[in-house]
Amino acid sequence: MIEPTRLLAMARKELIQLRRDPRSLALAFALPVLLLILFGYAISWDVRDIRLAVLDQDRSAASRELVDAFRASGYFNLAAFLERSGDVDSLMERGGAQLVLVIPPGFARDLGAGRTASLQAIVDGSDANTATIALGYSEAVVRTWSARVELRGRSVAPPVSAESRVWFNEELASRNMIVPGLVAVIMMVIAAMLTSLTIAREWERGTMEQLAATPVSRLEVVLGKLLPYLGIGLVDVVASSALGVLLFAVPFRGSAVLLMVLSFLFLMGALGLGMFISAVAKSQVLATQLAMVATFLPTMLLSGFMFSIDAMPAPLQAISYLIPARYFLVVTRGIFLKGVGLGVLWTQGLLMLAFAAAGLGLAVVKFRKELD
């Protein structure tokens, strides 16, 4: 069925054309690195340096101690001391503070008398995610501080103490999660974009007719065109992984060989999908646009890269099974952060194999060498 000479002739021709096309070269080599650096620096879900304003109406030793506790926590930056409660509105509107701590008069007195002292925290809820995290931090600071006040002068061990340990991403740095995820997202987009041009180009330039008149088969054309891009894709995976480790200091705990093997499967599918799009579109412009629409947003939003799949509504969860990067994302995060092996990742491997078969199958079926 497949004649190696024809397959190699096809692959070699594609490689020569690729070498002479600066646009494709940039797409193949410069774009993945550029995207990784851009997104790697730009996306961060860590909330630090929250702008804090304080309205201290008590002006006592206790209130000053509490403010110091906020400062010492490392999560807050003291942005302003307010004089009057009227200042709160304008400051929040300008975005000068994300959290305002109001210490009412009588705070120290209540504490001294053993009554529950109340505090008010006003938070800018326009960024709900940051607001929740800021509230959580401030509650933690207050809790720790009040425990200290309660125990002051006595040394009694608290009845229960929970010690938490974070596994796999000890610093809870979102970058450690983002960079391996980015490798998956970028490879999906680049792979599909690269091959989306290749068959459409033959139609556009009229070379398909000459190709069609030779004994070369559809499978040979599709695989022959795929081969060079597969090589490029694997080089890209190595380059972006190395960049993640060297530039972003992301841990790499698993097997590099396993990452390559699973990347191979994933790339076959993504390249096949691009080829399928190319065969459908028959024009280079349309093909790139289709490839972009079909890969970029779905992969960003539904693969679990940005939003946890567990938290999605059921219909979106169902759709996410169709997003191939969903499986590859588990692979990259698993290999980078957890150092897991095939024992854990085999289901992902199988699913990507199925995706590769589907992508290539569709490309071969849809790609008609016949002209009518």
Added chain:
Amino acid sequence: MSDEPAVRVEDLTKKFGDFTAVDGVSFEVAEKEVFGFLGPNGAGKTTTIKMLTGLVQPTSGRGTVAGFDIRTQSKEIKRHIGYMSQLFSLYADLTVEENITFFSGLYGVPRERRAERRDWVLEMAGLADQRRRLTGELSLGWKQRLALGCAVLHQPPILFLDEPTSGVDPISRRGFWDLIYALAAGGTTVFVTTHYMEEAEYCHRLALMNRGKLIALDTPARLRENMREPLLEIRADDSTRAVEALQGEAGIAEVGLFGRALHATLREGEDVEAARSRIPSLLEKKGIEVESVEPIQPSLEDVFVALVEKAGGAVVD
């Protein structure tokens, strides 16, 4: 291939929706023949050639090329033919040599013969000193020579050329036909479509197509002899007005400009001498000075125009 003709088709038909592009065409092409396929645009030449080369499936009818069935053995056919399409369709961003290497790979030229075949093609096409140039930089004439070379890398017994010289200057065209003759002399059957009449003269046999139908098939000489309508060449001081004056005149089937003169095809059985005396008076009445009216041998173009006219005229697109 023994006694089997190189190409044999019977009642070949291709429909695109309601439109019948090729309508019940039958013919045979003998081995080593240079077979010309003529017809106005839209006559169905290209569709026929695409059915013969396995690029398009016929709607009905039968055919064999190099002994293989065009409906079921298109893969085998593709191994045994060379095909050069109407538009230049090699890779412009590959060098001359890279194109040749690529197509030797696709045609499965054995590795040990590749260098020899490559050099042969470069030599034949006269491209030896341009082998490292990008194909896109060559002039159209050279591109077509390269395309021909790439189509015969695997030494196919049959070569299909679809308007190989359209848009090529006359001198390059002449050179191109020398190549075709050289290939035919080497035993290749050549099936070529063209709309250049002087090229048609180079063919051993000609098939004329119009509106999807085959309207004539013979050698160029016999086609001329068989034209029964007498032909007159008229020289007048104002040829354009003379054409207008004679159009629709009784006994005249067709008038057209041929350079500075005009050719008038008389209706079949019309008396030539009577027409010779009638035409000058007719024109002079309209104030057109007539220099001469002479009966002439029809050119292929005259034959062609008369046959197309008889078959209902060309499709105007």
